[in-house]
Amino acid sequence: MSESLKSGIEQFKDNIFGLKDSLTKSYLRAGKPTSDMSRAALMVNNFFLHIQGAKTHINTLRPAYTLGMGLIAFYLFIITCVSGALVMIFYNPSIEHAYSTVKDINYVVFAGRLMRNVHKWSGEGMIVFVLLHMARVLYTNSYKRGREFNWLIGIVLLVLTFVLNLTGYMLPWDQLSYWALVIVSNIIQSPKELTDILGLTKFVDIGGIQKEFFLAGTVPGAATLNRVYFLHIMLLPIIITTFIGVHFWRIRKDGGLTVPDNFNSSCNVDCGNLVVLPKKTGGIFTTNKTYGLMTMSKGVTPAVDRDVENTVLSWPNLAIAEAAVFVLCLAAVIVYSIFVDAPLKEAANALIPENPAKAPWYFLGLQEMVSYSAFMGSIVIPMLSVLGLALIPYLDRDQSDVGIWFSGSAGKKVAIKTLIVGSVCLIGMLAFVVNFGWFRNWWPSIAQIWIILINPANLWLLFVCAWSIWIIKSTGSTRMGAIALFTMFLVSYLILTYVGTELRGPNWEFFWSKAQWPIH
Amino acid sequence: MQSRFYASLLLISALILLAFVSYAGLRELNPEWKTYQKEYKRLFFNNAVTPDMKKKAAEYTVGIRQIYIKDLNRVDRCDNCHVGVENPLMAKEKVPYRQHSGTYLKDHPVTKFGCTICHLGQGNATNKKEAHAEGHDTYWDYPILPLKHIQSSCTQCHNMDFLSKHGADVIIEGEKLFNEKGCKGCHKLSGNGGVLGKALDGVGSQPIHYFPMRYVEGERTQPSWLKQHFEDPRKVVPESVMKVKLTPEEADKLTTYILSIRTYDPPKIYRRINEEPIVAKDGHALYNMYCVACHEDGKLSAFDENLKGTIPAIENPAFLMNADDRFIEMVVKEGRKGTPMTSWQLSSAGLTDEEIKKIVSYVALQRGHESSKPVSVNLKTGDKDAGKEIFNVRCALCHGEKGQGGLGLNLANQIIKKADDQYLFKTIRDGRATTPMPPFGSTGLGLTDQQIVNVISYIKAF
Numbered sequence: 002m003s004e005s006l007k008s009g010i011e012q013f014k015d016n017i018f019g020l021k022d023s024l025t026k027s028y029l030r031a032g033k034p035t036s037d038m039s040r041a042a043l044m045v046n047n048f049f050l051h052i053q054g055a056k057t058h059i060n061t062l063r064p065a066y067t068l069g070m071g072l073i074a075f076y077l078f079i080i081t082c083v084s085g086a087l088v089m090i091f092y093n094p095s096i097e098h099a100y101s102t103v104k105d106i107n108y109v110v111f112a113g114r115l116m117r118n119v120h121k122w123s124g125e126g127m128i129v130f131v132l133l134h135m136a137r138v139l140y141t142n143s144y145k146r147g148r149e150f151n152w153l154i155g156i157v158l159l160v161l162t163f164v165l166n167l168t169g170y171m172l173p174w175d176q177l178s179y180w181a182l183v184i185v186s187n188i189i190q191s192p193k194e195l196t197d198i199l200g201l202t203k204f205v206d207i208g209g210i211q212k213e214f215f216l217a218g219t220v221p222g223a224a225t226l227n228r229v230y231f232l233h234i235m236l237l238p239i240i241i242t243t244f245i246g247v248h249f250w251r252i253r254k255d256g257g258l259t260v261p262d263n264f265n266s267s268c269n270v271d272c273g274n275l276v277v278l279p280k281k282t283g284g285i286f287t288t289n290k291t292y293g294l295m296t297m298s299k300g301v302t303p304a305v306d307r308d309v310e311n312t313v314l315s316w317p318n319l320a321i322a323e324a325a326v327f328v329l330c331l332a333a334v335i336v337y338s339i340f341v342d343a344p345l346k347e348a349a350n351a352l353i354p355e356n357p358a359k360a361p362w363y364f365l366g367l368q369e370m371v372s373y374s375a376f377m378g379s380i381v382i383p384m385l386s387v388l389g390l391a392l393i394p395y396l397d398r399d400q401s402d403v404g405i406w407f408s409g410s411a412g413k414k415v416a417i418k419t420l421i422v423g424s425v426c427l428i429g430m431l432a433f434v435v436n437f438g439w440f441r442n443w444w445p446s447i448a449q450i451w452i453i454l455i456n457p458a459n460l461w462l463l464f465v466c467a468w469s470i471w472i473i474k475s476t477g478s479t480r481m482g483a484i485a486l487f488t489m490f491l492v493s494y495l496i497l498t499y500v501g502t503e504l505r506g507p508n509w510e511f512f513w514s515k516a517q518w519p520i521h
Numbered sequence: 522m523q524s525r526f527y528a529s530l531l532l533i534s535a536l537i538l539l540a541f542v543s544y545a546g547l548r549e550l551n552p553e554w555k556t557y558q559k560e561y562k563r564l565f566f567n568n569a570v571t572p573d574m575k576k577k578a579a580e581y582t583v584g585i586r587q588i589y590i591k592d593l594n595r596v597d598r599c600d601n602c603h604v605g606v607e608n609p610l611m612a613k614e615k616v617p618y619r620q621h622s623g624t625y626l627k628d629h630p631v632t633k634f635g636c637t638i639c640h641l642g643q644g645n646a647t648n649k650k651e652a653h654a655e656g657h658d659t660y661w662d663y664p665i666l667p668l669k670h671i672q673s674s675c676t677q678c679h680n681m682d683f684l685s686k687h688g689a690d691v692i693i694e695g696e697k698l699f700n701e702k703g704c705k706g707c708h709k710l711s712g713n714g715g716v717l718g719k720a721l722d723g724v725g726s727q728p729i730h731y732f733p734m735r736y737v738e739g740e741r742t743q744p745s746w747l748k749q750h751f752e753d754p755r756k757v758v759p760e761s762v763m764k765v766k767l768t769p770e771e772a773d774k775l776t777t778y779i780l781s782i783r784t785y786d787p788p789k790i791y792r793r794i795n796e797e798p799i800v801a802k803d804g805h806a807l808y809n810m811y812c813v814a815c816h817e818d819g820k821l822s823a824f825d826e827n828l829k830g831t832i833p834a835i836e837n838p839a840f841l842m843n844a845d846d847r848f849i850e851m852v853v854k855e856g857r858k859g860t861p862m863t864s865w866q867l868s869s870a871g872l873t874d875e876e877i878k879k880i881v882s883y884v885a886l887q888r889g890h891e892s893s894k895p896v897s898v899n900l901k902t903g904d905k906d907a908g909k910e911i912f913n914v915r916c917a918l919c920h921g922e923k924g925q926g927g928l929g930l931n932l933a934n935q936i937i938k939k940a941d942d943q944y945l946f947k948t949i950r951d952g953r954a955t956t957p958m959p960p961f962g963s964t965g966l967g968l969t970d971q972q973i974v975n976v977i978s979y980i981k982a983f
Contacts, residue, residue, distance in 0.1 A: 325531035332538035
């Protein structure tokens with residue numbers, strides 16, 4: 002009896018001292034990642050890591066290939082969510098208190114201002130990096146061989162990122178929020194411009210219905226804030242998280258990131274610096290054996306006819322790369338947030354319009370086009386742009402040169418040529434409009450339908466299409482057309498956004514800088 | 522073991538992150554106000570004389586504080602820097618450690634009133650720049666009130682009677698200027714006043730964006746706008762027709778008064794405004810309040826460049842001799858359409874019939890005893906066409922081809938149509954002494970009585 006009691010105590014003692022090992026083991030299942038086997042198991046057994054393969058292609062780990070853009074966009078989303086939750090603790094979504102609680106976050110919450118800045122800048126950073134990620138995918142020809150649908154999901158994520166940012170912009174209920182709300186609701190209302198001309202408004206006012214749905218009324222008020230808040234903190238995050246999940250899952254199912262067909266680690270990269278190469282002896286990955294994880298994934302089965310050498314274990318190679326990018330990303334956001342404050346203007350006042358009343362900067366390219374024609378600029382052109390981007394993988398079915406930047410030197414030339422031609426023509430057209438005006442300035446009584454049909458934004462869209470088709474024709478390659486079209490999209494977005502943000506002042510007039518704005 | 526590139530990236534990023542998080546943490550732990558509170562504690566201890574006070578000073582804890590006043594819906598955090606406002610030992614220190622001047626805080630305990638109810642500024646803020654909210658980059662509608670205008674805050678709770686007995690001389694004189702310079706002749710306030718200028722209700726609490734700051738010199742704030750506007754109206758608002766110009770001292774006082782016209786009323790329990798006995802104003806006071814800005818003393822008729830018209834001399838005995846009280850009352854009540862003269866009746870500029878009567882009797886005080894020569898022709902026999910010929914030759918130069926006015930008065934308006942023929946006849950025949958209007962009668966420029974009658978019938982047809 003006493004013998005067994007003693008051994009029970011001893012067992013208990015052993016268990017206490019053995020806690021560290023037993024916890025680790027229960028957590029890691031296959032034990033510490035000391036062998037190639039347990040490293041592979043670590044990836045497969047972990048809920049968060051298993052969406053990635055146990056092995057990763059070396060090409061995926063080349064910083065010059067992915068630039069880490071998609072990963073950074075994702076990390077910014079994580080940072081936005083966490084900082085958003087912290088800001089949310091103190092924020093009150095009512096028009097009486099929204100503004101003063103944001104002020105309190107700035108003034109008395111410990112590190113509140115920093116947290117708000119982090120939330121703001123990481124959120125807006127998402128827009129930048131989602132676009133850059135998109136550019137990377139396009140220019141490396143990575144939307145092919147089963148990845149077409151994931152490109153579409155990416156487009157959905159881009160739109161969601163815009164909407165998420167926009168709804169957040171409304172919440173402080175300051176002058177910026179209020180007048181952006183007014184502008185955006187007017188943009189939403191713009192089908193009215195067309196229905197007015199067609200005489201349909203009195204039967205079915207689509208624009209008006211959309212506007213009322215968005216504002217929960219006819220003017221921005223308490224119900225609007227409530228609605229926007231719900232969208233911002235609940236509905237949109239749920240949707241975007243779901244889509245991010247699907248996006249990642251599909252990367253895996255579509256066969257991972259793209260790799261050039263002729264990839265050879267020894268000739269393409271100096272990979273010794275980047276990754277830990279598999280042990281040539283011991284473990285399960287011997288030199289004599291080719292090992293493939295049998296998955297249900299479609300696409301090209303990894304390494305059937307090539308050497309296994311081009312893949313390395315995800316743990317630690319991928320894990321450390323991802324950790325490094327995350328910490329870099331967090332550090333960058335925090336440093337930026339320490340030195341640049343998120344804007345906060347006077348409390349919302351319906352009686353004092355901001356002049357110019359501007360949408361958030363990422364929509365100012367649209368607002369610039371809205372200044373030509375509300376209907377075209379806010380509905381037709383954005384829709385056609387999104388549609389055009391979405392259809393790229395389906396209109397360019399050329400399956401060669403996947404995973405190569407610009408698909409080689411020809412693509413690089415097309416991109417540069419498009420960049421130059423696009424910038425020059427767009428700036429030229431804007432300069433013409435700024436100096437000479439448009440139909441309304443020449444013939445003040447002209448019917449609005451002519452301006453809807455013929456305005457700078459439409460002409461530009463036509464030019465972009467014509468240019469892309471000409472490139473297809475002259476190079477004989479749809480891939481070159483895709484590069485031309487996307488480069489034109491980037492050029493237009495950048496230049497129009499810059500013009501709308503920096504060069505447009507009161508009454509949407511042109512100014513070289515804000516310092517020249519007339520003093521009210 | 523790990524790859525060199527990513528391992529070094531991780532390490533460097535982690536170091537940068539650590540460094541800047543520490544920096545942010547330190548910055549967060551040492552805000553601006555803490556410096557002031559530490560210095561305050563030192564000064565407090567140094568100034569303390571008795572052991573009790575020394576003990577109290579030693580016990581002072583540095584930490585964030587705020588005054589929350591539910592009834593005023595305010596959170597004031599000013600005392601994080603202005604720590605010594607209630608401490609008599611700090612009477613001689615410099616701002617922000619100094620005790621509040623005077624005995625104001627005895628009657629207005631900080632815990633009940635806070636700071637921004639009188640001083641304005643951004644009570645929420647915990648740093649000087651944003652709390653004082655001076656300058657446009659702080660984005661706050663109500664920057665701190667300059668001390669020379671601080672009395673404008675008193676009227677929120679106190680009436681003028683009380684203030685005059687308690688040394689609020691600036692605002693009292695400001696109000697006097699407001700009443701005597703005839704501001705309400707053009708600006709409506711609380712339902713009465715002219716319509717040439719903007720209404721003044723709530724002007725003292727209108728956000729800075731209401732004021733066009735383009736031509737304001739120096740600080741672009743409400744007080745400077747108001748002051749410069751009073752000193753030279755057209756410098757600040759080029760299209761202004763305002764006649765009044767004040768000296769800088771007067772402008773300061775009037776600015777204080779104008780800033781006191783706010784929309785925000787503190788709750789009743791704060792207010793010490795006993796129903797002020799409404800002292801009926803006499804004709805002279807009313808004249809100063811509503812008429813003086815344009816008519817001045819009423820003795821001279823002069824062309825005003827800004828109003829683009831001649832302001833009639835209403836105290837001119839020659840005018841009063843011909844115009845009876847009934848006619849003047851009608852002009853005051855209905856105004857002169859087509860001229861800046863406002864209609865003053867209750868339904869427009871808001872004066873009661875009684876007040877208008879008082880003004881008329883005040884104006885009529887200047888009327889002499891002699892009356893003009895009676896009219897000896899039949900006034901109904903005017904010939905319009907003959908009148909037109911005479912008018913174009915003799916009258917149009919001053920009164921305009923269509924009677925629209927110029928150097929002379931605008932004749933094409935309702936009041937002239939309604940005017941008594943006798944009055945018009947006498948005015949033309951006898952002229953208006955001390956104005957450019959000469960006597961046109963047979964003893965003057967030689968029109969016959971019948972010709973005058975013809976002219977009248979033409980004028981009435983405009």
